[in-house]
Amino acid sequence: MWKWDEIGEVLRDGTGRAREGGQREGRGKVGESDRERSASEERQEGSTEAQGREGAVGDYGKERGEGRAKGKDRGNLQGNKEPSKERGKARRGVLDSEGGKAGMSAQSACVQPAAGGLRRGNGEREKGWGGGVSRRQGEKLSADVEAANVYKAEFAEMVATKKLERSQVFNMDESGLVYKSTPKRTFVAADQAQAAGGKKQLERVTIVTCSNADGSFMLPLILIGKSKNPRCLRNVNKDELLVWYRSQTNAWINKEIFEEWFTDVFVPKIESFLNSKNLPKTAVVLVDNCRSHRCVKINDIEVNFFPPNVTSLIQPMDQGIIQTVKLHYEINLVNAIVEAQNENMTLIEFLKTIDVHKVIFWIADAWKKVKPTTMQKCWKNLWPKKNQRCVDSNGRGLFYYR
Structure with missing residues (x-):
């Protein structure tokens, strides 16, 4: 009897394994059907996206076609004899629908x-x-040419009314100076592929330049740093420095510094200069419309503001004077680097030794090297020389200086 029991147990085991195999097979079929269903859904979504893209491309082509047709109709309405050329201008955004004038957008x-x-x-x-x-x-792309032309006429009227000479009209402007910045280009040996580089030096101060139109009087530079009492200037009398040093949290000019400079430096020095030239104590300093500049007037010495967005066109200091100062400073810096390397000092080691005291000497020397002829040439956009015609951006004559 025991054999029959063993046979029954074997049959029961086989039936259980067969049942488990069937369940696994069923689950496998269900998984395959799910995968097939998801694949079909993905194919449908892909076809829908492709149709959307085709529709978008079709809409874009339709819009371009309508734009070309509008440009063509506009050109025909204006009576142009060359519609193909006008269509090209319309595509580049040159055609002006209001006055028929050709103008260029900032992008074109x-x-x-x-x-x-x-x-x-x-x-x-x-x-x-x-x-x-x-x-x-x-800044020339954002410059306001019309405002510059209007100010030229107003400036000419002010000069004629107050009977100002070139030595009585000044311009003042500020600029940041990254005083450890080395030149961006250099020579390398023939066996080297490129020069070794390093991290950019971002230490910055602000320099402020001021001079009159004929270059006969250049005021000392204003140098603005972050520290009120730098370690390199602790034992130095600041009144005897080659520049007028002040400090500000961001090393930039503010209203307090500007007003102090105008009252304590500009006015006394200008009055002394005018006395030496036997000229009336009347002077004007031109500044841009930066909010740190204030409208101040002491006696007949006053501040006059440029309109917004015209500094790149007519402000003299922006026409090359500040750039010339920075180039001379860069030459002084490179000469000092060469001398340091002759003493077996690396570039990184030398840059760490540069402080505000050295910067004062180098930048003051750079300011002295600017020639009066450079000053005069940078004033020609605003104040041409005598018997020289002043023209606007389109070449039309505005007035003559006599």
Whole structure:
């Protein structure tokens, strides 16, 4: 009897294993059906997205076609004999619908077709990713030409009314100076692929320049640092420095510094200078509309403001004077680096030794090296010389200086 019991147990085990195998097979089929269903859903979503993209492309093409048709109709309404050229202008955003005048948008103004690379501002080609895009730097793209022309006429009227000479009109402007910044280009040996570089030195001070129109009187520079009493100036009489030193949290000029400079430095020195020239004590200092500048007037010496967005066009200090000062400073810095390397000192070690006291000597020397002829040339946009015609941006004559 025991054999029959063993046979029954074996049969029961086989039946259980068969049942478990069937369940696993069923679960496998269910998983396969789920995967098939998800794959079909993904295919449907992909086809829907493709249709959406095709629709978007079709809408974009339709909008471009409507834009071309509008540009063509506009050109025909204006009576142009060359509609194909006008369509090209409409595509570049040159056509002005209000007055029919040709103007350039900020984006199209930066484009100069040049097969083979970029073009610099002087027309020189430059290789790059853009093909026909020229790099523009500075503030001239945001400059207000009309406001500059209006101010030129107002300035000429002020000069004639007050009977000012060139030695009585001053311009003052400020700029940041990264005083440890080395030149961006250098020479390397023939066996070197490139020069070794390092981290950028970001220590900054502010320099303020001021001079009259004929370059006959240049006031001492204002140098603004972050520390009120730098360690390098603790045993130095600040009144005997080559610059007028002041401090501010961000090393920038503020209203208090400007008013103190105008009252304690500018007015006394200008009055003494005018006395030596036997000129009336009347003077004007031109400044931009920075909020740190204040409208101050002492006796007949006053502050006059430029309109907004015209400094890149007519402010004399922005026409090359400050840039010349920085170039002379860079030469002084490089000469000091060469002398230090001749004494077996590395560049990094030397840069760590540069402090505000050394910067004062180098920047004061750079300011002295600016020639009066440089000052005079930088005033020509605002105040041309006698018998020289002043013109606006379109070449139209505004007035003559007599």
